[in-house]
Amino acid sequence: MIVEPRWASGVCAGLHAAGSRHVVYVPDNPLSHVLRILRESFPDITTTLATREEEAFGIAAGLYLGGARPTVMLQSSGLGNSLNALTSLLVPYKIPALVVISMRGDTGEWNDAQVPMGRAVRPICDAIGLPHATADTPEETAETVRLVAQTAFGTRLPGVCLLPRRLTVPSKATA
Amino acid sequence: MNRLDATRLLVAALAGEPIIASLGHPAYDLFAAGDRPANFYTWGSMGLASSIGLGLALARPDLRVFVADGDGSLLMNLGSLATIGWTRPPNLVLVVWDNGEYGTTGGQQTATAHGADLEAGAKAMGATATATVETEAAFVAVIARARVEPGPWVIVVKVAESMPTVKPPLDCVFIKQRFMAAIGQPEAATRGGGA
Numbered sequence: 001m002i003v004e005p006r007w008a009s010g011v012c013a014g015l016h017a018a019g020s021r022h023v024v025y026v027p028d029n030p031l032s033h034v035l036r037i038l039r040e041s042f043p044d045i046t047t048t049l050a051t052r053e054e055e056a057f058g059i060a061a062g063l064y065l066g067g068a069r070p071t072v073m074l075q076s077s078g079l080g081n082s083l084n085a086l087t088s089l090l091v092p093y094k095i096p097a098l099v100v101i102s103m104r105g106d107t108g109e110w111n112d113a114q115v116p117m118g119r120a121v122r123p124i125c126d127a128i129g130l131p132h133a134t135a136d137t138p139e140e141t142a143e144t145v146r147l148v149a150q151t152a153f154g155t156r157l158p159g160v161c162l163l164p165r166r167l168t169v170p171s172k173a174t175a
Numbered sequence: 176m177n178r179l180d181a182t183r184l185l186v187a188a189l190a191g192e193p194i195i196a197s198l199g200h201p202a203y204d205l206f207a208a209g210d211r212p213a214n215f216y217t218w219g220s221m222g223l224a225s226s227i228g229l230g231l232a233l234a235r236p237d238l239r240v241f242v243a244d245g246d247g248s249l250l251m252n253l254g255s256l257a258t259i260g261w262t263r264p265p266n267l268v269l270v271v272w273d274n275g276e277y278g279t280t281g282g283q284q285t286a287t288a289h290g291a292d293l294e295a296g297a298k299a300m301g302a303t304a305t306a307t308v309e310t311e312a313a314f315v316a317v318i319a320r321a322r323v324e325p326g327p328w329v330i331v332v333k334v335a336e337s338m339p340t341v342k343p344p345l346d347c348v349f350i351k352q353r354f355m356a357a358i359g360q361p362e363a364a365t366r367g368g369g370a
Contacts, residue, residue, distance in 0.1 A: 022234070048233070048262060050226075051254025058223030059258070062195070062230020065215065065351070066238075067360040070230070088219025089227075093347040 006138035007167050008033035011100060012042055014145025014161075018153070020071040020098055022063050023047045024056040028075035030102045030168035053078035057085035057158075060097045069153055071098040076105060076121050076162075077114060086158060087128050094156040098149040099130070101162050108165045125160050132160035135167055176311050178272045179337035182208040182243065184311060185270065188318045193231065193358050194241045197224035197248040199279030201272055203339035205243055212357035216343040216350050222251030225269050229259055232267040232327075238358060239266050239322060246273040246331075247285045249293060256329070260301020265325035269297075270318075270332060273307075278336045297329035307331040 011034045015023070021044055025031065038045050050056035053074045060070035074082070079101065090097065104111070105118015125132040131151050135141040145161050152159025178200065185194070186209040193213045196202040201224075202216040217224060228242035249255070249271055259267065275288035287293060294307045304326050308314045314332055321328040344350060355362045 024230075046233070048258070051257055052252075054220075054223065055226050055252055055254055055258065058220065058226025058252075058255075059230040059233075061223070062227040062232070063234045064230075065227070065355055065360070066231045066234025066358070067355075068230075068234040085220050085223055089217065089223060092219070093351045095351065 004033050004037050005170070007135065007141045007163065008037055010135070010138060010141030011145055011163070012037045014142040015071045015098055015100070015149060016042060016045065017142070017146045018069065018098060018149030020069045020149065021045050022068045023071045023073060024050055024059045024063070025073035026050055026053050026056055026075070026078050028102050030163065031073050031075070034073065053081040054085045057082050057090060057097070061089055061093070061095045064095050064097065069098070069149070071100060073100045074102070076101050076103045077117050079121055079124060080117055083124070083128070086130070090158050091128060096152045096156045097158045098145070098152050099158050099160045100145065101160055102168060103162055103164045106164050108169060121162065130158050130160050131155070132162060134162040134164060136164070138167065141167070176314070177335040177337040178274060179204045179207060179339065180311070181272065181314060181332050181334050184315055185241070185243065185318060186211070188315060188322070189241065191357070192239045192241055192322070193354065194243055195224050195228045195231065196243045197221070197245050199245070200337070200339050201243045201245050203342050204337055206343035207339060207341050210343065212353045214343070215354045218345070218347060222248050224248060225255040225259065226252065228267055228269065229255065229262065229264065232264040233262065235358065236264070236266055239268065242267070242269045244269060244271045245278070246271055246275065246287045246293060247277045250286055250291070253296065256297050256300040256302065259327050263301065263303065264327055267326050268321045268328040268330065270330045272334050273331050274334050274336050276336060282336065294329060294331045302327050302329040304328045305330070307333065309333040
């Protein structure tokens with residue numbers, strides 16, 4: 001039996017508490033835990049797999065126009081794929097979404113190809129005006145996700161919750 | 176039939192159904208054919224009109240959602256056809272104005288001018304109701320079916336470029352709020368940040 005990590009349960013609880021019932025995503029390894037919990041424990045949440053992150057933001061925009069509170073989940077590498085959608089659709093039209101980003105390229109990264117975008121995630125969010133916060137511990141993940149969503153849907157902007165690798169990747173020292 | 180002629184036929188065939196328009200000439204022609212609150216004009220995000228339509232169709236199964244896309248735009252987001260084929264919303268109607276060129280950027284040819292078949296692609300990706308039409312009569316007939324028969328529909332309309340001369344409103348938030356009110360989902364009534 002798989003014991004789901006607490007941070008992943010926190011993501012699910014936080015987005016559900018924020019009223020989000022639609023999750024559009026491009027998967028990565030840590031997010032697979034979130035998706036499994038959503039599938040098994042949150043029957044009122046619909047998940048939709050997009051072929052690419054930019055497409056996910058387009059779908060999320062349409063969901064919002066229809067009255068939903070969309071969540072978009074992606075790996076940080078996909079933020080680059082998302083920029084035209086964010087800067088020419090969601091931001092100028094003031095279309096909010098909760099954006100959950102599983103980080104690569106930060107502390108603990110082993111793959112050099114992940115580092116440049118990982119380093120750029122926060123500066124990019126600042127440059128295009130997206131509020132962002134980082135879930136640093138499993139205990140605070142649910143509340144961080146919920147608060148990011150509150151800011152996003154309250155101020156009508158995509159709001160970003162970052163999940164660092166130190167949160168999502170099990171430590172070999174303690175495992 | 177040019178794209179403006181075809182867009183006029185589309186607007187005339189619909190009642191209050193929402194139309195999501197791809198940026199540039201498809202949006203300009205939709206405005207010229209008939210500005211209406213249920214028109215959502217995009218001013219950027221090339222390629223995403225079909226994705227916006229998909230999201231709206233999933234959120235509002237009670238609405239029949241029309242998308243006025245372009246061939247160049249859809250070619251930029253072909254993965255959207257796979258997602259539409261997978262999620263298969265019966266209430267989504269994707270109309271693709273196929274003029275074989277990037278009309279908004281100066282008329283460079285698209286892949287459809289060299290054999291790419293968007294209807295075949297849509298069918299291959301799982302769209303259940305598809306058509307390619309070249310005449311006004313055929314277009315009017317297929318739109319009448321698409322308003323009532325289950326989709327997802329992908330309708331490729333072979334058109335000539337129409338060289339639009341007018342543009343829709345530029346205020347993105349105005350476009351959004353007018354649109355949401357028109358489909359019975361006024362943004363002011365949506366819940367804000369509090370859960």
